Amino acid sequence: MFDLAGKTALVTGATGGIGGEIAKVLAQAGAKVALSGTRAERLEAVAAEIGENAVVVPANLSDTESVDGLIKAAEEALGGQLDILVNNAGITRDQLAMRLKDEDWQAVLDVNLTSAFKLARNSLRGMMKRRHGRVINITSIVGVTGNPGQANYAAAKAGMIGWSKSMAQEVAARGITINCVAPGFITTAMTEELGDAQKEKLLAGIPAGRMGDSKEIAAAVLFLASDEASYVTGQTLHVNGGMAMI
């Protein structure tokens, strides 16, 4: 089950807690994985941990040229066309909507929504020819439920679900699936910054009674990337300990 031998994958935001774990799990399943992110040193460290199945393709997704060239750069580094794209990179610029600056709105949409769409679009050509492909977008529970202070982030994540469904309908007949994984609260450097009182309040709303682990997100991605998930497309798989049942 879930054998990715002979497949290639690109994971954006591979320096983060969730992205790094996704890259590791895909590589363990046999895929050759290109790691993308802004911090080259950290990327090398993740790649070294994975071993020979990993290559490094640094990119800054807030830079248009970097986005437009990434699929090609990844395919060159991988030595073959891309089978699996995992759009995991994301940034936050949290602020109450009333105080949210135009540039903070735009920056979050550019990276989290637009760059992910462009990467998916640019990878479709090869996938269509081979009649096989997987695009897995890491969205967020916040894209479905909203969250105070995250109007920009929630808009981008909801938008991601929208274009995934449209694109999924366009290419389904070509053996390409497009799906989203929506994490709830996962233990990462980002959520470590929360205070104890905030954490306690959050946990009260999670039936599982704990935060999630990046491994639990990576497992969902592995399933969607596999041949076994060939009939699953346009879906959002919520991995949130029951925090929202949608």
Place this chain on the structure above:
Amino acid sequence: MSDVADRVKKIVVEHLGVEEDKVTENASFIDDLGADSLDTVELVMAFEEEFGCEIPDDAAEKILTVKDAIDFIEKANS
């Protein structure tokens, strides 16, 4: 018939799985040959590959019939 025309028709027959005699020069990919919009995108990709030329999106939108494709490619390669 030109060499380009033969090769274009061969691609159309293979790609859309239609009878060769239906692929006349005036046949419309969508109306006569049963292509959907994604098929036309793929046909353009196949033409680009076969003839080693680039067909920009605005030109691709105007390639509606077999003849449109042949004309574009002959012009691009001349």
